[in-house]
Amino acid sequence: MVERSYEKFFRQNRLPHLWCPGCGNGIAMKAIVQAIEKIPELNQDNTVIVSGIGCSSRASGYMDFDTLHTAHGRAIPFATGIKLANPKLNVIVITGDGDCTAIGGNHFIHGCRRNIDLTVVLFNNNIYGMTGGQASPMTPLGKKATTAPYGSIDRPFNACHLAEAAGATYVARSTAYHVQHLVTMITGGIKNHGFSFIEAMVQCPTAYGRKNKMTDPAKMLEWMKDTAQMKNVWDKNPTDEKFPIGVLYQSTAGEIDYSSAYEKVIEMAGGI
Amino acid sequence: MKGKISVKEERCKGCGICSYFCPKQVLRVDELGKIRVIKPEDCIACGQCELRCPDYAIFVDRVAEQKEKSEV
Numbered sequence A: 001m002v003e004r005s006y007e008k009f010f011r012q013n014r015l016p017h018l019w020c021p022g023c024g025n026g027i028a029m030k031a032i033v034q035a036i037e038k039i040p041e042l043n044q045d046n047t048v049i050v051s052g053i054g055c056s057s058r059a060s061g062y063m064d065f066d067t068l069h070t071a072h073g074r075a076i077p078f079a080t081g082i083k084l085a086n087p088k089l090n091v092i093v094i095t096g097d098g099d100c101t102a103i104g105g106n107h108f109i110h111g112c113r114r115n116i117d118l119t120v121v122l123f124n125n126n127i128y129g130m131t132g133g134q135a136s137p138m139t140p141l142g143k144k145a146t147t148a149p150y151g152s153i154d155r156p157f158n159a160c161h162l163a164e165a166a167g168a169t170y171v172a173r174s175t176a177y178h179v180q181h182l183v184t185m186i187t188g189g190i191k192n193h194g195f196s197f198i199e200a201m202v203q204c205p206t207a208y209g210r211k212n213k214m215t216d217p218a219k220m221l222e223w224m225k226d227t228a229q230m231k232n233v234w235d236k237n238p239t240d241e242k243f244p245i246g247v248l249y250q251s252t253a254g255e256i257d258y259s260s261a262y263e264k265v266i267e268m269a270g271g272i
Numbered sequence B: 001m002k003g004k005i006s007v008k009e010e011r012c013k014g015c016g017i018c019s020y021f022c023p024k025q026v027l028r029v030d031e032l033g034k035i036r037v038i039k040p041e042d043c044i045a046c047g048q049c050e051l052r053c054p055d056y057a058i059f060v061d062r063v064a065e066q067k068e069k070s071e072v
């Protein structure tokens, strides 16, 4: 067997990873390295992976780049710092639905607002996986969690809408079932010169599945296959029964990204 | 086109995603929670198993089909 080319982007001595059997995080992590591989300008020396805290955020530990495993909800501030210090670096943020939209919610919207040239990939498993299944701001209505034993009554965030409204210039969604599509969505995000947000739906058979009678990861993937619709199809008949995947928003207004704006300030200040 | 399946057994966690999406029932998770190739000759090299294995434990390579030796 010929070794797969993406294996060079994994820290081989750290595999197998610690995610549960059937966890979708592994699928999303591979999609990221395959997206990186598709863009020739990106390599291990000019690409930085930054993550927060959570099962999903463990991904940075398996990826053979310069990586930062930061504090809960704070991946975007760390990534912002890297980008300001060295705008030439390609910075990819890996975050969870809790990490990004609960404790890190404010950092998320302000990252979007500033249009910092980051690619943020949110691994959405609809739950706090690492801490045992508390509801997150993206747990769907009626779904159970340890903190919502009768089903969640909190209306969930649509993180893609949130990103667009807050100023992100590229917003896309895909799923762990649609692997190649997910790779394409991430590639598009990396290429966008500004804040890119990609929601990757992933299955958590352990914390989310057990609570919601979906313990078979394959069936969870099948649910994604049956419930996701390409944006152009969904747009013709928008319904809550399905969710759209694809590039949901891409700015054509040519907004300046934060590093370029900051470059001008540096110039005005005399190049320091 | 036929497929040749390779498994990195130490990575497999027996989640059953590959066997579920295999259109030809080539794979089965065994009693010990590892994937087994039970019908290698039926593999059509579609790559569905490799595509979604969350642990990068199963790989399919395409191989040209061997011509049956004719009797005459």
Ligand SMILES: Cc1ncc(C[n+]2csc(CCOP(=O)(O)OP(=O)(O)O)c2C)c(N)n1
Residues within 6 Å of the ligand: A053, A054, A055, A056, A057, A072, A095, A096, A097, A098, A099, A100, A123, A125, A127, A128, A129, A130, A131, A136
């Ligand atoms: C400041 C702080 N508060 C709380 C925690 C506990 N904590 C660890 S992970 C986590 C939630 C993770 O959920 P999510 O971001 O959805 O990631 P997942 O584990 O589901 O991938 C929490 C609350 C922490 N590590 N730090």
Ligand code: SF4
Residues within 6 Å of the ligand: A018, A019, A020, A022, A023, A024, A025, A055, A056, A125, A129, A130, A203, A204, A205, A206, A207, A208
């Ligand atoms: S708890 Fe859920 S998210 Fe965490 S590793 Fe297990 S399946 Fe994955």
Ligand code: SF4
Residues within 6 Å of the ligand: A022, B011, B012, B013, B014, B015, B016, B017, B018, B019, B029, B034, B035, B049, B052, B053, B054, B055, B056, B057, B058
């Ligand atoms: S999908 Fe991967 S980890 Fe799961 S049973 Fe198949 S080979 Fe093993």
